[in-house]
Amino acid sequence: MTTRTGPQTYPGASTAYWYGDDYDGSAMEVNVVVLHTTEGATLPGYGGGASAPTLTAVPDFAAKRLRWYQHFGIDTSARALLNLPGGVETNTANVCQVELVGTCDPATHARWAKAGIAHIYWPEAPEWALQGVADFLRWMNAEHGVPLTGPSQWPAYPSSYGATSARLTFSQWRTFTGVCGHMHVPENLHGDPGSIDFARLLTLARGTDEPAAETPTPEDDMPQMLNESNAKDVALKSGVWTGLALTDAVLHTGPRLHDTLVHVTLDDAAAPETKVEGRFYLTDTSGSSPSAYQIVTRRGGGGHQFALSGVIPADRHLRFEIRVTTPDGSPVTLLHRTVSGPYWAAA
Numbered sequence: 037m038t039t040r041t042g043p044q045t046y047p048g049a050s051t052a053y054w055y056g057d058d059y060d061g062s063a064m065e066v067n068v069v070v071l072h073t074t075e076g077a078t079l080p081g082y083g084g085g086a087s088a089p090t091l092t093a094v095p096d097f098a099a100k101r102l103r104w105y106q107h108f109g110i111d112t113s114a115r116a117l118l119n120l121p122g123g124v125e126t127n128t129a130n131v132c133q134v135e136l137v138g139t140c141d142p143a144t145h146a147r148w149a150k151a152g153i154a155h156i157y158w159p160e161a162p163e164w165a166l167q168g169v170a171d172f173l174r175w176m177n178a179e180h181g182v183p184l185t186g187p188s189q190w191p192a193y194p195s196s197y198g199a200t201s202a203r204l205t206f207s208q209w210r211t212f213t214g215v216c217g218h219m220h221v222p223e224n225l226h227g228d229p230g231s232i233d234f235a236r237l238l239t240l241a242r243g244t245d246e247p248a249a250e251t252p253t254p255e256d257d258m259p260q261m262l263n264e265s266n267a268k269d270v271a272l273k274s275g276v277w278t279g280l281a282l283t284d285a286v287l288h289t290g291p292r293l294h295d296t297l298v299h300v301t302l303d304d305a306a307a308p309e310t311k312v313e314g315r316f317y318l319t320d321t322s323g324s325s326p327s328a329y330q331i332v333t334r335r336g337g338g339g340h341q342f343a344l345s346g347v348i349p350a351d352r353h354l355r356f357e358i359r360v361t362t363p364d365g366s367p368v369t370l371l372h373r374t375v376s377g378p379y380w381a382a383a
Contacts, residue, residue, distance in 0.1 A: 040111040041065060042179045046091060046172065049104035053092075055085025061113035062128045066180050067213040069173060070221060072116060072135045073228040075144065077155045079105060079137060082115075089116040089133035093172070095156050095165060102168030110180060120223045120343040121332055123295075124206045132176065136169065140193045140230030159192060159231040166233060170240035173215060177241065184241050186215040190234050196227030199263050199297065199376030206295045206345050222295065223343055259378030262287070262296065270370040272302075272360045280356040280373055285323075287316075287355060287375055290348030294379040298342045298356050301372040306337030310368060311361040314342040318352045337368070347382050 040063055045051070072089060074080050082088035088107040096103050108114050114133045117126040127133075138156035139145055145157040156165055176182040189202035196202065196219040204212060209222050215238075218226045264282040272278050279285050280298065288294050298314065312335065317328035334340040348354050356375070360368045 040109070042110065044109035044111060045106055046104055046110070046175065049091060049106040051106055053079070053085075053088075053105050053107055055082070055088050055107045056109060056112060058085050059088075059108075059115065061108055061115075064111050064113060064128065064130045066111050066130050066132045066176075067182055068129070068131045069176055069182055069215045070117070070131050070133045070218060071169070071215065071229050071232065072133065072218045072226075073140045073158050073230070074135050074137045075139050075141065075228070076137065077148065077153050080135070082107070085115070087115050089135045090114045091132075091172075092135045092137060093168060094137045095154075097154050100162070100164040102165060104172070110176075117218070117221055118224045118341070120297075120341055122330065123223050123343040123345060124209055126221055126223055129209070132180075132182070134169075134172065136229060140196075140228045140232070142193070158229050159233070161232065166237055167240055170237050173237065173241040174243070183214040184238050185213075186234060186238070187217075187220050190217065190229075190231050191219070191227075193227045193230035196230055198225050198227070198374075199261055199378070200227075201261060203378075205259060205378050223297065223341075225297075225299065225341075259380050261376070261378055262294075263374075263376045265372065265374040267372045271367045272358065272370050273367050274360060274362045274365045277357045277359045278370075280358060280375075282373065282375055285355055286353045288348050288353070288379060289321075290352045290354075291350040291382040292348045292379050293346075293382045294348060294354070294377060295345040296343065296354070296375060296377040296379075299339060299374045299376075300342075300358060300370060301339045302337045302360070303369040303371060304337040306360070306368045307363055308336045309363055310336055312336070312340055313359045313361075314340070314356065316342070316344045316354060316356050318348065318354060321351055321353060323353070 092105045093102040113128040116133045119126040148155050218228045266282045315331045319326050
């Protein structure tokens with residue numbers, strides 16, 4: 037596959053915060069732009085580039101324009117998306133990522149407004165800010181062929197967070213081209229940029245008042261959504277596999293095609309070197325005859341995610357279990373667990 041065929045820097049963008057020399061990204065041929073919001077009022081440090089996008093757009097309120105900072109080449113993978121093992125590629129999936137400084141959260145917007153903090157609330161962004169983003173999208177279309185189309189759903193935050201009908205399935209993501217939000221990317225939970233005026237963005241980018249095109253979703257491919265959670269504290273014994281229970285211990289019953297994401301939150305007091313292992317497994321309808329998938333390992337307390345996609349055969353149940361192993365053998369408290377994702381009936 038041909039890679040890096042177009043111009044690799046956006047005209048006028050500053051490279052004062054360039055991270056391409058510190059992190060070797062994958063060479064791509066970009067055909068997708070993902071829009072984020074930073075949820076901050078100034079240019080982030082991105083952990084020295086460890087979680088940086090391709091570019092950041094910072095509002096200059098005095099000049100009523102966006103100032104652009106580029107961190108990686110256009111056709112080089114950036115680092116702002118979550119990418120889980122065993123699922124789809126995200127950062128390296130021909131994606132150019134743009135962080136828009138500001139917020140999509142109405143609560144943050146209200147708090148900043150009360151405190152007198154200058155910021156953009158992107159669902160109500162001024163025309164000059166939308167024009168700045170649209171100029172970039174027009175350039176990406178002209179120089180890299182990114183279509184000026186995108187998903188039809190851009191729900192408001194916080195309803196855009198997590199597993200929503202707006203988030204693309206694995207199969208939809210693999211074939212998607214155009215412009216989308218962080219809220220649309222699979223394996224991710226973030227809901228930014230919320231209800232940004234996407235139709236207006238595309239109208240400005242196309243330089244016309246014609247209605248913006250939207251990427252249709254075939255009705256016969258529309259999934260049902262799994263979204264269950266349990267906030268009851270559970271003490272996990274060190275070194276012992278524990279089945280994850282939500283409504284019950286069964287996540288899915290076959291025959292079914294699924295894209296499933298499990299998110300667990302452990303007590304932050306857990307030692308950083310604590311090993312956290314998770315695995316999905318299949319059983320028969322009585323819970324017997326288990327067959328397990330590959331173990332995925334994380335470290336420390338806080339939040340951890342595990343993903344699996346595939347087909348569950350008839351008369352089989354999909355379940356999930358977790359094992360924590362602490363340095364001193366002490367238990368760890370499981371504070372919260374969520375399972376989410378789309379699924380379809382399978383023949």
